[in-house]
Amino acid sequence: MSIAIYNPVCGNGTSKSFLEEEVIPLLDRAHKPTPKIIATERPGHAGEVVKEALETTEGEVVVILGSGDGTFHEIINFLSSSELKGRRAGATLSKLYFALVPCGTANALFSSFFPPLTPESSNETTYKLQSVQSFIDAKSAIPLTLAISTLSSSPEKHAHPKAVVSAVVVSTCLHAAILNDSESLRQEIPGIERFKVAAHNNIAKWYSGHAKLLPAAKVGVVEVYDPLMKSFEPYSDGEDDVVDVYGPFAYFLSTVNVDRLEPSFRITPLVKDITPVEATCDLVMIRPLRDPSLSWDSSETRQAFKPKLMKALQEAYNNGNHVNLTYNDKGEIVDRGDGPPVVEYIRCGGWEWVPDDVDGSAHLLCSDGFMSTIEKGGRAVCTAATPKEDAGFMVYA
Numbered sequence: 001m002s003i004a005i006y007n008p009v010c011g012n013g014t015s016k017s018f019l020e021e022e023v024i025p026l027l028d029r030a031h032k033p034t035p036k037i038i039a040t041e042r043p044g045h046a047g048e049v050v051k052e053a054l055e056t057t058e059g060e061v062v063v064i065l066g067s068g069d070g071t072f073h074e075i076i077n078f079l080s081s082s083e084l085k086g087r088r089a090g091a092t093l094s095k096l097y098f099a100l101v102p103c104g105t106a107n108a109l110f111s112s113f114f115p116p117l118t119p120e121s122s123n124e125t126t127y128k129l130q131s132v133q134s135f136i137d138a139k140s141a142i143p144l145t146l147a148i149s150t151l152s153s154s155p156e157k158h159a160h161p162k163a164v165v166s167a168v169v170v171s172t173c174l175h176a177a178i179l180n181d182s183e184s185l186r187q188e189i190p191g192i193e194r195f196k197v198a199a200h201n202n203i204a205k206w207y208s209g210h211a212k213l214l215p216a217a218k219v220g221v222v223e224v225y226d227p228l229m230k231s232f233e234p235y236s237d238g239e240d241d242v243v244d245v246y247g248p249f250a251y252f253l254s255t256v257n258v259d260r261l262e263p264s265f266r267i268t269p270l271v272k273d274i275t276p277v278e279a280t281c282d283l284v285m286i287r288p289l290r291d292p293s294l295s296w297d298s299s300e301t302r303q304a305f306k307p308k309l310m311k312a313l314q315e316a317y318n319n320g321n322h323v324n325l326t327y328n329d330k331g332e333i334v335d336r337g338d339g340p341p342v343v344e345y346i347r348c349g350g351w352e353w354v355p356d357d358v359d360g361s362a363h364l365l366c367s368d369g370f371m372s373t374i375e376k377g378g379r380a381v382c383t384a385a386t387p388k389e390d391a392g393f394m395v396y397a
């Protein structure tokens with residue numbers, strides 16, 4: 001059976017009309033049964049609706065989802081943490097299929113599977129109907145890799161860690177600050193411009209903490225992209241497979257499944273350009289003190305680094321060219337020079353983020369736009385996981 005769910009408040013609020021005027025007629029023309037259509041009534045509702053659909057039917061369920069990434073995130077988290085009853089009582093969740101209709105603000109998942117030819121084409125009707133068309137054409141759906149983040153409090157508290165499942169992005173530092181602030185700008189600036197405004201307000205911050213990078217199971221080592229070789233290389237030739245990296249950090253963001261967070265912002269382009277061989281996180285770190293012209297953290301050096309960080313991130317809009325930027329010996333940013341890369345582009349099985357207690361802003365964690373706060377003395381551990389053969393979240397792409 002199929003069910004159509006839309007979030008009436010996502011993006012610019014046109015999901016209902018797009019579903020009724022474009023998606024349902026397309027299914028009708030293809031002689032597909034008309035799905036039951038349900039509007040989400042509140043945050044969290046989408047997960048309940050899908051769970052009920054699973055519990056009241058047998059066989060394959062296809063969700064036609066008119067929303068952004070946040071609603072998708074709610075569904076996978078709700079299902080990952082609840083037990084099915086009814087017709088599937090006691091059963092573990094088998095495959096669940098999605099045809100995505102990009103009605104959100106950023107639509108990272110959809111635009112990674114269906115990269116727009118031009119920024120404008122992401123608003124065209126035929127562009128937005130591609131995943132539904134793949135479902136109609138019975139194309140094979142793609143299983144998603146999931147990033148499982150566990151947030152632990154300080155060991156003295158003996159509290160259970162909290163788990164969050166993501167299908168797009170897990171971040172801290174600048175990206176988490178942007179997502180945190182941009183929510184309050186939603187009414188005022190409904191489009192992706194609100195992310196730029198929030199970025200501008202946070203660009204001069206640095207974050208204190210340290211990270212451990214964990215190798216992926218098959219490859220066995222943490223890898224880093226070498227822009228000159230155009231390939232991934234082992235991060236270190238030390239004996240320990242776990243790599244420790246120390247701050248301050250300006251940017252720390254990892255993705256699964258996606259090479260972009262908005263139609264043109266290709267922050268992890270190598271997800272598509274050098275496809276991973278197993279479930280991995282592609283992690284982008286920017287650590288300002290790698291800049292040869294800076295040697296300590298002060299308000300002056302933070303200001304001096306601001307235009308460089310902006311330049312590096314701006315290049316992500318240039319087909320992900322930030323991964324090729326290097327410093328020269330004066331600390332200027334050049335394309336594929338022989339100095340250190342500005343961006344450390346890591347491929348790993350997961351990572352651990354330990355924020356410094358004194359830096360409150362380093363405690364924010366963003367999972368697909370959903371914000372969490374790491375407690376004082378706590379940490380977040382994120383690992384990439386592939387679903388079992390007969391289970392998982394599948395997307396028509």
Ligand SMILES: Nc1ncnc2c1ncn2[C@@H]1O[C@H](COP(=O)(O)OP(=O)(O)OP(=O)(O)O)[C@@H](O)[C@H]1O
Pocket residue numbers: 007008009010011012040041042043044045067068069070071072074103104105106107108369
């Ligand atoms: N009826 C509703 N009223 C208020 N909020 C809702 C309702 N239904 C869903 N939501 C919330 O809307 C939020 C935003 O949805 P979603 O993330 O899908 O869109 P978006 O933020 O515009 O797009 P994107 O995540 O791609 O940038 C979700 O976190 C969800 O909890």
